[in-house]
Amino acid sequence: MRIAVVGTGYVGLVTGACFADLGNAVICADIDSRKIEMLTRGETPIFEPGLVEKVRINSRVGRLSFTDDVADAVKKSKIIFVAVGTPPGPNGEADLSQVRAVAETVGEAMDGYRSVVNKSTVPVGTGDIVSQIIAEKSGGAYTYDVVSNPEFLREGSAIHDFMEPDRIVIGCSNAAAGEMVAELYAPLNAPIIITDLLSAEMIKYTSNAFLSLKISFINEIANICERVGADVREVVEGVTKDSRINPAFFGAGVGYGGSCFPKDTLALVDIAAKAGYDFKVLKAVIDVNDGQRDLFVKKIAARLGKLKGKKVAVWGLSFKPNTDDIRESPALDIIQKLLDGGAAVTAYDPVAMDAAKEVLPGVGYADDPYAAAEGADALAVVTDWNEFKEADFKGLAKAMRRPLIFDGRNIYDPAKVEAAGLEYVGVGRRPGAAAPEADIKP
Numbered sequence: 001m002r003i004a005v006v007g008t009g010y011v012g013l014v015t016g017a018c019f020a021d022l023g024n025a026v027i028c029a030d031i032d033s034r035k036i037e038m039l040t041r042g043e044t045p046i047f048e049p050g051l052v053e054k055v056r057i058n059s060r061v062g063r064l065s066f067t068d069d070v071a072d073a074v075k076k077s078k079i080i081f082v083a084v085g086t087p088p089g090p091n092g093e094a095d096l097s098q099v100r101a102v103a104e105t106v107g108e109a110m111d112g113y114r115s116v117v118n119k120s121t122v123p124v125g126t127g128d129i130v131s132q133i134i135a136e137k138s139g140g141a142y143t144y145d146v147v148s149n150p151e152f153l154r155e156g157s158a159i160h161d162f163m164e165p166d167r168i169v170i171g172c173s174n175a176a177a178g179e180m181v182a183e184l185y186a187p188l189n190a191p192i193i194i195t196d197l198l199s200a201e202m203i204k205y206t207s208n209a210f211l212s213l214k215i216s217f218i219n220e221i222a223n224i225c226e227r228v229g230a231d232v233r234e235v236v237e238g239v240t241k242d243s244r245i246n247p248a249f250f251g252a253g254v255g256y257g258g259s260c261f262p263k264d265t266l267a268l269v270d271i272a273a274k275a276g277y278d279f280k281v282l283k284a285v286i287d288v289n290d291g292q293r294d295l296f297v298k299k300i301a302a303r304l305g306k307l308k309g310k311k312v313a314v315w316g317l318s319f320k321p322n323t324d325d326i327r328e329s330p331a332l333d334i335i336q337k338l339l340d341g342g343a344a345v346t347a348y349d350p351v352a353m354d355a356a357k358e359v360l361p362g363v364g365y366a367d368d369p370y371a372a373a374e375g376a377d378a379l380a381v382v383t384d385w386n387e388f389k390e391a392d393f394k395g396l397a398k399a400m401r402r403p404l405i406f407d408g409r410n411i412y413d414p415a416k417v418e419a420a421g422l423e424y425v426g427v428g429r430r431p432g433a434a435a436p437e438a439d440i441k442p
């Protein structure tokens, strides 16, 4: 089937490459000509494991092509997936300008039936907005369907998540249009849930809000563990043996980040408010998440006495491992707070340093993690990249001015770290249990 995917970001490019891999002819369209030029050369503008190989193979056999002419892609395709950004607006509401722009282009360019499938995460009711825009711009000359097909892939494992999804959600008002989209996913043998447009849009926000809730909940439990002397990892182990409580997204740390949870939680609070409902639990989730980063920096300041004049090494800049995405990354916030407190920061990340340099110029960047820790008064581990998990603790203890690790992702065994001569402070772990009260200001 001939498909257009509009927007070649983390979701659109993976979607386009995977649908091509499944045997479809796919045109990926984006208004960013720089991205399109790179993709046409066989390079990917983002780091995502396995993606560049899929892009190259499918381009070579002619199933995948790229264009910055969105109207042309619409003309050539019967099904148009929309995977553009929906960033937060000033009050947390989802900014739909990119989605609206694509709907306008579709309405203007279509020359026959089209099915417009929305993959972007959009507020409940957006399907109707897209439909109205297409009707206005096309003058009602052609029939069309608007379908919702929210995406659940995770950066870092996006290809796997697309190819082996837990479920596919399809929302539609016309069953035939839903079936046409379902057919594209048939080779994946995944459960397909077909529902109405509004419920499909709601499913995506509900998933992200619930996962964020799990993270903030366990972070609060961790904060209590620190005060009472319990160990959150052992608590989680005991709790998740209960088959009703799934261990995924249930680890304590510096909180969630990325381009989805922060914006989608804010957007759902806004969606609820506009529907006349005060979503109290979700507001608390957001509040706790913001506070978790503060708390982490306060712990560092408390241990060091003050931040001014101290050198802090930070391992990890991306919001999670296996991606170069730094959008809403806790690392950026934590580093900024350390800088505001007067600390000098040297950071290391396997792939996200170029992106970070653009937004955090006042930071030193090291070529390897141990060079970042050289002479440091503390090491803060903020992203749980695999390469940090097996650290050379003895080497670190020698290289650092004060051998002190703040494990913001609870990836280390405190006993092992301490045996190598380092002080260990985790999140909700038994050692380092003192509640942080220090002011982070110099």
Ligand SMILES: NC(=O)c1ccc[n+]([C@@H]2O[C@H](COP(=O)([O-])OP(=O)(O)OC[C@H]3O[C@@H](n4cnc5c(N)ncnc54)[C@H](O)[C@@H]3O)[C@@H](O)[C@H]2O)c1
Residues within 6 Å of the ligand: 006, 007, 008, 009, 010, 011, 012, 029, 030, 031, 032, 035, 070, 083, 084, 085, 086, 098, 101, 102, 119, 120, 121, 122, 151, 152, 153, 154, 155, 259, 260
């Ligand atoms: N990133 C994720 O892990 C993830 C997961 C699930 C869902 N989502 C959702 O998917 C959507 C896309 O997210 P993303 O991370 O891929 O975004 P992104 O910012 O990486 O990519 C969006 C792309 O759309 C392009 N674009 C903007 N306006 C356009 C237009 N009018 N015509 C053509 N292209 C246009 C941009 O140039 C950009 O390349 C968002 O709604 C997001 O919430 C993201």
